[in-house]
Amino acid sequence: MKPITFSCTSTLDLPPQAIVERILDMSNWPEFQGYGMLPGIKHAEFEVRTPELVGTRIRVENTDGSRHVEQIVAWQPGERLTLHLQEFSPPVSRLAERFEETWEFDVRDSTTHVTRAFRVHPKSALTWPMMWLVSRMLKKAIDKHLEQMRAEAASV
Numbered sequence: 001m002k003p004i005t006f007s008c009t010s011t012l013d014l015p016p017q018a019i020v021e022r023i024l025d026m027s028n029w030p031e032f033q034g035y036g037m038l039p040g041i042k043h044a045e046f047e048v049r050t051p052e053l054v055g056t057r058i059r060v061e062n063t064d065g066s067r068h069v070e071q072i073v074a075w076q077p078g079e080r081l082t083l084h085l086q087e088f089s090p091p092v093s094r095l096a097e098r099f100e101e102t103w104e105f106d107v108r109d110s111t112t113h114v115t116r117a118f119r120v121h122p123k124s125a126l127t128w129p130m131m132w133l134v135s136r137m138l139k140k141a142i143d144k145h146l147e148q149m150r151a152e153a154a155s156v
Contacts, residue, residue: 001121003119016078040062054075080105095122
């Protein structure tokens with residue numbers, strides 16, 4: 001089945017390595033506040049952290065009590081970081097197989113143009129419409145999160 005796709009972009013006053021360091025700082029994860037019925041993140045912690053990043057697993061608890069795991073599946077320093085969001089608790093476990101999130105970095109002078117692209121994989125044609133609605137809320141939440149990151153980077 002064809003995944004649901006979308007992307008969000010922003011320009012941050014940080015180099016790619018600083019952005020990845022920010023992603024890997026678990027104390028930053030609760031800054032993701034969600035949108036509408038989509039919960040924010042309450043807590044995140046490393047289940048496994050590998051020196052090369054690929055294979056790193058992060059356990060996430062959301063503000064509504066739901067849980068999932070994010071695993072880094074690809075890392076090209078300065079260019080791209082890809083995570084799979086998986087092992088969802090209900091209700092998402094009944095609706096989706098996984099989400100794929102790719103951060104792409106394009107350095108421009110002293111800033112980095114960031115694109116966060118998503119591929120949402122519904123479990124079936126029956127769950128596709130609900131996951132399409134979830135992806136719309138997720139896009140709004142990601143836009144808001146990138147704006148928070150942009151404002152924070154500009155104030156440093």
